[in-house]
Amino acid sequence: MxxxxxxxxxxxxxxxxxxxxxxxxxxxxxxxxxxxxxxxxxxxxxxxxxxxxxxxxxxxxxxxxxxxxxxxxxxxxxxxxxxxxxxxxxxxxxxxxxxxxxxxxxxxxxxxxxxxxxxxxxxxxxxDGLLNRTKESFSLASAPQLTLMAILGFAWGAIIWHLLRFEYVGLYKMLLRLFS
CATH class of the missing domain: 2.40.10.220 (predicted glycosyltransferase like domains)
Incomplete structure (x- = not known):
């Protein structure tokens, strides 16, 4: 050259x-x-x-x-x-x-x-990158995000369960006891 x-x-x-x-x-x-x-x-x-x-x-x-x-x-x-x-x-x-x-x-x-x-x-x-993207497997790097999502999902489920099980007044009293 x-x-x-x-x-x-x-x-x-x-x-x-x-x-x-x-x-x-x-x-x-x-x-x-x-x-x-x-x-x-x-x-x-x-x-x-x-x-x-x-x-x-x-x-x-x-x-x-x-x-x-x-x-x-x-x-x-x-x-x-x-x-x-x-x-x-x-x-x-x-x-x-x-x-x-x-x-x-x-x-x-x-x-x-x-x-x-x-x-x-x-x-x-x-x-092309989006079209040819391969399915990612589970790795430990995504564990913190999955844990946070599980905690938030559990909290959301608990709130919905309490709303359905108790009356709103009961929920209000429960929240007052938790935060006081």
Whole structure:
């Protein structure tokens, strides 16, 4: 793995799902744009990573123009510095790019799209967690709560029994004796 990534600050990455629009169009110094077989793997506020065929792979440290669609937005183009090259297979390379002089409007659009996608992913995982929750078995950790529930249930039952057995005046006198 070849990397300049340790010299650039990193933001949390958003891993793209297969249903996301994940093509990236790249143009190097020769200004020959290509998008054949590229696929964005993750996106953050500071950069992105995509796969590329080895024969079209940019060089480490090269400034490239990239065109991609941020989550929940329209297509945008910006410059990036290649900070990482990692061989995935014999014909494919993972290319890590750090955004270079990203405009504020682009940064805002990217931040909003990533926040929206993060929220959707978080909501989806919470729903999946509720649907796939397994039945919990009894453990000693829940004993204090069960004991408290039993005491409250017994007290409630005793009050109901006394209400049914005695008249209200008798209950009132019993409570006065208890608290005096």
């Amino acid at each position: 070849t990397s300049l990534a340790r010299y650039h600050g990193r933001s949390p990455r958003y891993i793209l799902n297969t249903e996301d629009d994940s093509l990236v169009r790249v143009a190097g110094p020769k200004q020959v744009p290509w998008e054949e077989g590229t696929e964005i793997k993750n996106v953050s506020l500071t950069g992105l990573a995509f796969t590329a065929p080895d024969d079209l792979c940019p060089l480490l440290g090269e400034v490239i123009k990239i065109q991609f669609t941020p989550p929940g937005s329209r297509q945008m183009a910006c410059y990036g510095i290649v900070t990482r090259l990692e061989n995935i297979t014999e014909q494919r390379t993972l290319v890590g790019v750090h955004f270079y002089k990203l405009e504020m409007s682009q940064r805002i659009v990217l931040a909003q799209g990533l926040a929206r996608k993060f929220k959707e992913t978080q909501d989806r995982s919470e729903i």
